[in-house]
Amino acid sequence: MDQQLLDLYHRHVGAGFDRQLRLADLVDRKAGGEAWSYDVATAALAFGPKLSFEAPLIGSHADHNNSWLWAWANRNLKLTLTNRALGDAVRALAHRAGVPAFAATAFPVEPLMGAELAAAAADVFGVVLARELGYDAYYVTPTDGGRAVVLVRDDRLRAAERYPLWRVLTVFPQAIAALPVPEHRPALTDYAKDYGLTVTAEGHGVRITGPGKGVLTARFDDRGRLIALDGTDVPTPKPPAPAPAKKKPKPATKKGARPAVKKPAKKATAAKVVAKKPAARTAAKKTAAKKTAAKKPAVRKPTKKAAGAKRPAKKAGAKR
Numbered sequence: 001m002d003q004q005l006l007d008l009y010h011r012h013v014g015a016g017f018d019r020q021l022r023l024a025d026l027v028d029r030k031a032g033g034e035a036w037s038y039d040v041a042t043a044a045l046a047f048g049p050k051l052s053f054e055a056p057l058i059g060s061h062a063d064h065n066n067s068w069l070w071a072w073a074n075r076n077l078k079l080t081l082t083n084r085a086l087g088d089a090v091r092a093l094a095h096r097a098g099v100p101a102f103a104a105t106a107f108p109v110e111p112l113m114g115a116e117l118a119a120a121a122a123d124v125f126g127v128v129l130a131r132e133l134g135y136d137a138y139y140v141t142p143t144d145g146g147r148a149v150v151l152v153r154d155d156r157l158r159a160a161e162r163y164p165l166w167r168v169l170t171v172f173p174q175a176i177a178a179l180p181v182p183e184h185r186p187a188l189t190d191y192a193k194d195y196g197l198t199v200t201a202e203g204h205g206v207r208i209t210g211p212g213k214g215v216l217t218a219r220f221d222d223r224g225r226l227i228a229l230d231g232t233d234v235p236t237p238k239p240p241a242p243a244p245a246k247k248k249p250k251p252a253t254k255k256g257a258r259p260a261v262k263k264p265a266k267k268a269t270a271a272k273v274v275a276k277k278p279a280a281r282t283a284a285k286k287t288a289a290k291k292t293a294a295k296k297p298a299v300r301k302p303t304k305k306a307a308g309a310k311r312p313a314k315k316a317g318a319k320r
Helices: 003-031 081-097 110-118 121-132 164-178 184-194 262-299 301-319
Strands: 036-039 044-047 051-054 057-062 067-070 106-108 137-143 146-152 198-202 205-209 215-220 226-232
Touching: 003 044, 003 051, 003 081, 003 110, 003 121, 003 137, 003 164, 003 184, 057 081, 057 121, 081 121, 106 110, 110 121, 121 137, 121 146, 164 184, 164 205, 164 215, 164 226, 184 198, 184 205, 184 215, 184 226
Parallel strands: none
Antiparallel strands: 036 044, 044 051, 057 067, 057 146, 067 106, 137 146, 198 205, 205 215, 215 226
16 A cells, blocks of 8 residues: 555545535536536536536546556547646656656556555545645546546635635535545544644544634544544534515415406496497487387378468358
């Protein structure tokens, strides 16, 4: 086992897992439910059409022989110039960090990191190289017969943490549950220091404090594995305000509702009644007019005048 690699892993595993959670939150907010894709030729990691990262490939872990192959040593891959330059940075890290495996091409992982970490070799290399080379996160992609690792750099993952004690208290237990971490004590200590917190040793435990109020206390067993992590007066972020519930429109059949069709319906009915009345009156007037017109010829004045005109003619004849 390479002790230098193990020390680097313990130093960065807390902060590395923290960034993984931030990456997952970003993907969920911007492209929740979208399928991911990765293009080696362009080093583009995409989640749906709206979210993408430039993410150079660092290598892959093969399950069938439990070995690791660096991407720049794989002749079947056509890498970008940036991805090729990443290989140079990793080989330079081999001398700076004292880990010869970084300068190799392919090798079995169990002799390098032990059986416990060998099953998570992709995460081990992702954690160490992302932090040592200044990237913000790593992403593990499934391949045919194994897993590959890409490194992600994005400013949105570097947001300042307003509640560092709360973040350490909630994230570190998740980290040691999700990833194999042989020694919890140095992993927790370096994670807290990464947030600028003060770590003080107290017997079989540590005390973690920040610039404000609140304190974390951790207790470990004889092997340095976490027994308990507790917080006292730790400031916590306020939960987001729930979105206002949309009011459902009341059915028109319920009492007290104001259906938009009721009043127009009444007006329409009244209009029909009003419309009928003039029609009835007009018909009555027409009927009365007809009756009157029928009676007038029997009592016509012209008829009386004609009868009166004949009488004088008779009188004139009698005088003669």
